[in-house]
Amino acid sequence: MIVNIAGVSAIGATWCLPRIGCWHMDAVVDSAEQLSGTVKIQVLNDPSQPPILEYSGTIAAGAPYTDTGYYRIVGGADGLRSSAKPRAYGQCQLRVPLKDILEGVGEQLDSSSDTAVTNLQLPGWTTLGVPAGRQIRALLQAAGRDVAWRFLAGGKLWVGRETWPDAGVSYEELGSLPQEHKIEIATDGPTLLPGTKLDDGRRVSYVQHSIDSGKLRTLVYLEAA
């Protein structure tokens, strides 16, 4: 398996994808050139074939050190740490302050977001000048405690209620910690995503893919039953 970041081969990576929030990847790349800004993460099983997975993210931190680059990459445009622009609203749909918060920090709302959430009518809203991620959390809680949000492969933020589709991933279970609702699996690629369910119905809450010299191991945190 090959992982490329901005066209540069990754020696190793740990990729954490939560069901709610922003994913991040800690990567080691085989290059002395500084990476920055928006990057494309590609996973290939065969370099002559199209990637099996492509994700858009942003370099949040990192630099080369002795011919090797060490980076933290996050989903979207790394805008959730920035302060939202304070703004007060009268009666409005939830999408109005949500889009203002996102666009104010360089992020975008994915069009596949659940309109039952984004069309929710609010009697009013006050956006505070605090990190945009906190404001998004507060805003979506107004729609209900079962609302999720995360960055998709294209780099935009999806919001909605989980439908728990099949993960569509073949895997071998290598180990289990039932008391922690956690399993370790082996798969052909880092395609298991949170918000899906395994073939036995267990729901995936958080995924940590560890890639080292082309080998992949995945820790799966399951929703508590």
Added chain:
Amino acid sequence: MAVPGMDRVKAALVALLGAGEPRVDYFTTYRAKVMKQSADMTKVDLKPDDARIPQCSDVRIKWGIPGVKAKIAPGCYMHLGWENGDPSKRYAMIIEDGATQLEITIEAVNAIYMGDKGAAKELATKDHVHDGSTITAPSGGGACSGVTGVPQGVGALTTILKGA
């Protein structure tokens, strides 16, 4: 992000908790200047002192005393809050000292008393009518002019508000 007085590990934990800078959230109230009040005296436009809180218009006022409303001069300060910490339900309350109250309305169903109810005379009831002129009363007591039914002993007034 560097935090004064903290090493990196603690700073990371504090950032995680969102406790690194003075918190601003929906569970307290914030001082704000009154920019404008609605004609019916029920709402105000507010400009908070803290720049992290936006200017808010048409914020309903919780006066705190049933039936009481006041017309206040812009420039005074009130407090902006959110009911039960709900960001969709803001309100204004507590007029700070120093506000100029241009008018006070007291809507009482039966009577308005000044002072201790047991010893006080009724200031106004639903049966009292004010003709709109200035009301004065001699300091030593005696009949008041300008309104019918006002008991003796009431001090000089410039305006009387009719009860409901």
